[in-house]
Amino acid sequence: MTTPVLEARDVTMRFGGLTAVRSVDFTVNSGEIVGLIGPNGAGKTTFFNCLTGLYVPTEGTVAYQGKVLPPKPHMVTQAGIARTFQNIRLFANMTVLENVLVGRHTRTKEGLWSALLRGPGFRKAERESEERALQLLEFVGLAEKREHLARNLPYGEQRKLEIARALASEPGLLLLDEPTAGMNPQETRTTEELVFAIRDMGIAVLVIEHDMRFIFNLCDRVAVLVQGEKLIEGTSEVVQADERVIAAYLGEPFEGEPDTAEAAEVDTAEAAAATAEPAGATTARAGTAGSETTEAGTAEVEAAGSADSTEGETQ
């Protein structure tokens, strides 16, 4: 049976005069992977921040497993929601293992004195934490790099480490903010498998992503935010086929098929252009234009090529 894990009701977030999120209702059920998409500036990250207590919504409530969440990030984590960030936030000078151990701290009960005196209770808790952290590193494929400094990991592995750290807090819901940003197609596929495996562990997942193929392959349900409002929510098939979603991504209003009158107008104009000049003149002009296009095209390709290689060197 599916039960709601997360329920956001009528969430609005204003920054001064700007309404970044407007009256959004949103639910994630147990066992679900839900996607949140929308063009740049649509309000996705702001909405995530409202869910995780980083922002206090101007209006509305967020409940986890039926209880309204306090707007404090550490209390939200304690309640059972973990997240990763669009811009990776690891402890760069700590090892991979230490980063995951930091994520465990909300689940360890040993107090300050126990930690300072390093009593038997503390040592046992420490051992258990380390075992769990290693299991998680195994799970994301980073166990062999446990002693590496986080900053020395390639980008894709840093994103995986963030996921391992989030999982260390034993969440019931994991929020991923652009988990495949900067990844190559192979890394993206591995991340997709990782998210399915996380769901199989019984953790519901909410993911923001710009990579549509990733989202539509992965998610049971997808919601689309446009200018702070929820435009549509449904299965990947339904959302992909929605003309308003396509229009939102192309950045222009959907105008539909040209009507018969418009099509006839275009035909008439083309016919008039064809009869206005002798065939030879048209052919000669077309030939010249053709060669100009080719030269310009070649120049563009070369310019693009050199831009690419410069970019490659600087990265």
Ligand SMILES: Nc1ncnc2c1ncn2[C@@H]1O[C@H](COP(=O)(O)OP(=O)(O)OP(=O)(O)O)[C@@H](O)[C@H]1O
């Ligand atoms: N702290 C803030 N103060 C003022 N305005 C903000 C703040 N955070 C976000 N905004 C504005 O709110 C709107 C939504 O931004 P948000 O970052 O949530 O969008 P997004 O959908 O996550 O975009 P992207 O896909 O580019 O990350 C934007 O107009 C943004 O400039």
